[in-house]
Amino acid sequence: VYVVPMFSDVFLRFGGELPALTQFVVDLSNAFTAYFKYGVLAAVLIIILLYTQRKATWFRKTSARVVLQIPLIGPIIQLVFLSRLCQSMHLLIASNTPLVRAIDLVQQMVSWYPAEQALRQVKADLVRGIPLNKSFGQFPDHIFPSRMIALIKVAEEVNQLDHMFQRLARQYSDEVEHRTGITGSLLEPVMILFIAGVVGIILVAMYQPLFDLSTKIG
Secondary structure, three states: OOHHHHHHHHHHHHOOOOOHHHHHHHHHHHHHHHHHHHHHHHHHHHHHHHHHOOOOHHHHHHHHHHHHHOOOHHHHHHHHHHHHHHHHHHHHHHOOOOHHHHHHHHHHHOOOHHHHHHHHHHHHHHHOOOOHHHHHHOOOOOOOOHHHHHHHHHHHHHOOHHHHHHHHHHHHHHHHHHHHHHHHHHHHHHHHHHHHHHHHHHHHHHHHHHHHHHHHHO
């Protein structure tokens, strides 16, 4: 918006054909300047649409599916909700809340659409006498991991569900902290390299015609 147009004025005075990279950066700058207002307006409209539709079923279902597909971020989001689910189940079962009622309450507390729908089915299965681990087992790993189901099965056999959910909540919470730290340490250098690359490309594109001109003069 500021730097490239200044160089563009200089290039116009010199005349001649610009290198391909320089011409691309100049065209990109002109397009960005010309359509900036429309881009901001479109972004505002999209934000308003997402905000008004945030509780709609289609939006929650689609956003959950998209988030799970994001590398590094998707698994962390899943672990966060699993940690909340297990912690809530531990507190409710430890306070002698019936299992069906505990599932019902957790369903209302968890704001992750896949887990809400799964818990609704789990509650119906428990009413029909299906064990908790078998009900959890009908869902894919991105909702209830197989390792979690196996531990719940053992806990049901020894009547230690509250302790097992407590252990799972602690493990998932620790894993969230671990993965968040790794993701942060990976993203920081990537962002620095990306910004440095963009700045470097702009500098090379702007100074290349000047170098060419000085060479011709020399």
